[in-house]
Amino acid sequence: MDPLEPRVFRHERVHIQVHHGILEVFRRSNVVGPYRYPLDWVTVRAEARRNGVTRLYFGIAEDLGEPIYASGPGTAPVFLRHEIPTTDEPLYRAFFTELARLADRPIMP
Template sequence: MEPLAFDYEDLHLRGDRGVFELFDLGSAGHAFRVPPRWLGALAHYKSAHYKKPEKPGELFFGVVRDPNAALYGTDRLAFRFAGSQAVRVPPGDEPLFRAYFTQVAALAGRRVV
């Protein structure tokens, strides 16, 4: 089976053989690896987003406290810790990340919010 890969600006995301990897080439080559069972991706848009729809939100990657939590969602309390710096994502691009993480979640037997 081919790895699930997604490229966005300086980010390269890859899910393959039971490991999710994030490479942030814009952040001094920061990398993050975790089994998809424990992966959490959080899209966060502040309430001001509704007043300024062009304002980017933040996307965090980390480890969840409970592997039954949504793999992709909006609950900060589900995180044990964040494993990367926040990535700025315009609201119009959030569906690209949601689509990718929906595929990763399906392979890991997890859900998205």
């Protein structure tokens, strides 16, 4: 896996890409975006909600040694909230597990 090659994740109304260590998140919505941050700074927290929905919180890591992706809302400042069907959560988790390996960051237990 070449760390300089772009990594792209497309699912429904979201497009996430990482290139040269920068993560960008694009959503087809009326919310201003895209969001662009160094991958080393990014955290994503998955919180199970009611009615089969999981809310993803994209934020800035307070501790650069924390996992990129984990369960629970976390305490980091949030720059994006995105709701997905809970059944789709494993797709996001797999993508962020790959990114954690690229960025030499811990993987959610």
